[in-house]
Amino acid sequence: MEKEKVSSVVGNASSLILLAKLNRFDLLKNIFGSIIVPFTVKKELLKREEKTSEILILEKELKEFMRVVEVKKVLDLPLGDGEKEAISLCLEKNVKIFLSDDKKARKFARTFNLETIGIIGIFLKNLQNKRITKKKFLDLLEKLMEEGYYISPELYNKIMRLLC
DSSP, rough: OOOOEEEEEEHHHHHEEEEEETTHHOOOHHHHEEEEEEHHHHHHTOOSSOHHHHHHHHHHHHHTTEEEESSSOOOOOOOOOOHHHHHHHHHTOOOOOEEEOHHHHHHHHHHHEEEEEOOOHHHHHHHHTTTTOOOOOOOHHHHHHHHHHOOOOHHHHHHHHOOO
């Protein structure tokens, strides 16, 4: 039986850009009702002037699936502006899940008792919910690494053990 969708999650640019590069926003939509992003993250998502396919995907999803929200009070954290605003927005809107692939930002988010999820977690939840197969999971993982995504040997081995 498929798990119910979580209503919303606050997203940081890193995971959203990766999903756009893979053209797999459907994987997010399988899990979350909507993605909330602060204005700074929206700017980070669209900062390139050229209209690449990933920018076109992000523009479409910003109109249809993501909600852009202003942050009232930004926490003073030693992170980039997008990460600070996204974590602040989680706390402000009482959203318990922070979507990011930035290791440092995820660590800070957990200090505020926020659950963190990144692109590998998105793949795993889709696999658990039978929305993708193990083969598709491995294909996505390979494409992700081709895009320059770094996975430590330890994490890679852990993923392979989970899949077997």
